[in-house]
Amino acid sequence: MSDWWETAVIYEVYPRSFADSNGDGVGDLRGIIEKIPYIDSLGVEGIWLTPFQRSPQVDQGYDISDYCDVDPLFGTIADFDELLEAAHARGLKVLVDIVPNHTSIENPLFEAAVAAGPGSPERAMFHFRPGRGGSDEDPPNNWVSVFGGPAWHRVDAQSSEDADWYLHLFSPGQPDWNWENPAVADYFDGVIRFWFDRGVDGIRIDVAHGLFKAEGLPDSVSVPIVIDGLRSNPLAMNQVAVHDVYRVWRAVAEEYSPPRLLLGEVNLEPELAALYTRPDELHQTFAFAFARLGWEPAEWCSVGNRLEAVRRRVGAAPSWALENHDIVRTVTRFGGGGRGRERARAAIVALLGLPGAVYVYQGQELGLPEIDVPVEERADPMWTHGGVSRDGARIPLPWIDFVADNHGFSPAGAERPWLPIPPGWGEFAVSRQSADAASTLALFRRAAQVRRELVSSGAFSPDEGAVWSFDDGTGLLLVRRDEGVCVAIAMGDAAARLPDGTVLFSSAPLEEGLLPPDTTAWIAVR
Structure with missing residues (x-):
């Protein structure tokens, strides 16, 4: 018997932009609870929630300070339990995001490391190194952050006693864990068990190809550039030891009944990414080589056949996606305007017809375009540090076609949404599309239903x-x-x-x- 995730359609929920229940302009868990019937109406099998754990929100939640609690911005742990119960009552699976490559500078373990000083056991949980140069004024190596600038931050530039810098492959607010230290593995064993014990059906692992760094943290031989998903710095990712972590996690996932799903964000070429889905490692990784494609048949064909070749060699089917919270929306990527919209409609139907699991990003079922957020309104740290903004794919969802109350994203009298809702957003509203049999929403619902029927009949086999x-x-x-x-x-x-x-x-x-x-x-x- 196949596992549920092998043919599943999973709906990615970006909580801060999904539904705001309390009027503070930011989506929250209670907003998701209220919209569970909508998610269920889409015909999907599950929900992937991006981070809602406690965080100072430097990187919109991907800088987690407490992996086992809910940030007050989104609600409480009781709210999460209610969300889980509401989803399960409708047969929907729930995945949560875990971020094991890096944490927040507000994590108590990092705060303790800073306080403990150079050479301490506390600092061995992270990558602290003295700087280079006569006064330690230069970073320990030439690595560049994904967000731009050096991948190192001085602990205290004014201190004559503390010459240490710490490694952060993302923003300075996101120090990297030192996975060479067994204490880090023990810490995350507790984290994943916390969520599995709570009843979640799986976890999505952020930067799953990260974690370990090359021994000694040597200089990169290439000219330092802003890292594209870490791929241009092989010293910072895809080290052999990372596979042992997922072998342990797979054993933990299989202790539960039913087993829990392990889904990895592995932004590598298909032949390398496939190694993460060997039978004793992760169940799935996103097909990143496919996810960022334009509207070009030769490219789709080439990538599709590469993914098929590694599937036949390793055994795990691709996990298809064309949108997520980091990627330009397909309507815009495929040309924009009316033609871009038709292509995006065709693309989502194509995804639902492919063998394997499908991941759909909130708003994709509405045909939302990418939005050019005014510079003064941008919130993405990638924009601040590297000049690239992902905010255009994160605009709050339009639920009703009235401008009042932020198109139903928030209740009456609410604060402005955390990102501005553009004029004309109401044409994409759930209320309007639900009443239109020709809408993108109606098309998605019909396609998902037919897919379910084909899976049930055996016409869409998981193998x-x-x-x-x-x-x-x-x-x-x-x-x-x-x-x-x-x-x-x-x-x-x-x-x-x-x-x-x-x-x-x-x-x-x-x-x-x-x-x-x-x-x-x-x-x-x-």
Whole structure:
């Protein structure tokens, strides 16, 4: 019998932008509880919650100071328990985000390390090193932070007794854990057991390919640049020892009944990422090589076949996604305007037709575009430190089409939302799209339902692979699943002829038997 996650559609909830229940302009857990019926109506199998744990919010929650508590910004641990119960009552699984590569400068263990001084056991939990130069004025090595600038911060530049710097691959508010220290592994054993014991169905692991660094923390031989998901600094990620961590976590996950899901953010090439899903490690990793693609059939075909090759070698199916809270939304990425919207509709139907799990980001089911947030309103630390803003994909959701009360994101009389809601946001509102059978929301619900029926009937098997091909002349991309269903995506400028078979679903009506441009169809081939 297959595990539930092998064919699941999981809905990513970014809590601060989902629904605000108390009027402070920030989404919260009670807002999610109120919207559980909506999530259930989408036909998904589960929810992935990005961080809601206690945090000073330097990086919108990815700087966790207490891994086993809820930040008051989002509510209480009792609210989380109620959310979990409400989701489970509707058959929805719940995943929580764990951040094991780095923590917050407000974590009591880091505060104790700073207070304890150089050479102390407390500092051995992190990467503290003396600086270089005559007065230790230079960082210990030339590594660059993902957010820009040196990946090191001086503990106290004014101190004549404390020459230490600490490593932070992200912002200075996010010191990296030292996983060479067994005490760190013991700490996180307690963290994951806390959430598994509480009843969560799995965890998503942030920067799962990080954790260990090259021995001795040597200089990078390449010219230091802002790191793209750490990939341009191999000394800072993908060290062999990280796999042993996930072997331990997999054993912990399988102590529970039913077993818990381990999902990794592994931003590496498919051949390397696949090694994290060997039978005794993680169950899934996101297919990052696919997630950032544009609307180009040759690229989809190439990446799809690479992912299929590693699936056949390692055994774990890809976990498909085209959007998340860090990526430019597909409507904009695929060209913007009406055509970008049609392509995004076709893309989400294509995702739902692929073999493996699918992860959908909140608002993707509404066809939300990327928003160019005014510079003075941007909140992303990547913008502050590196000149790149992810805020455009994090705008609060529109629930009703009235401007008052922030399109239903907040109750009456609320504070301004934490990111500004743009004019015209009401055209994407849940209320409006729910009443429109031709809307992106209605399309998503129909596609998810048909997918469920195909999974139940065995037509969408969890063990399937697929062969990807495309016609360079017409731009027609074909993904032929092993069990006989073909996903056809018209990525050119003209209508394309479909393979012989029965059309099971399409993102737009066929035109005289042809698949219109920017349209996807699922076909049971003869």
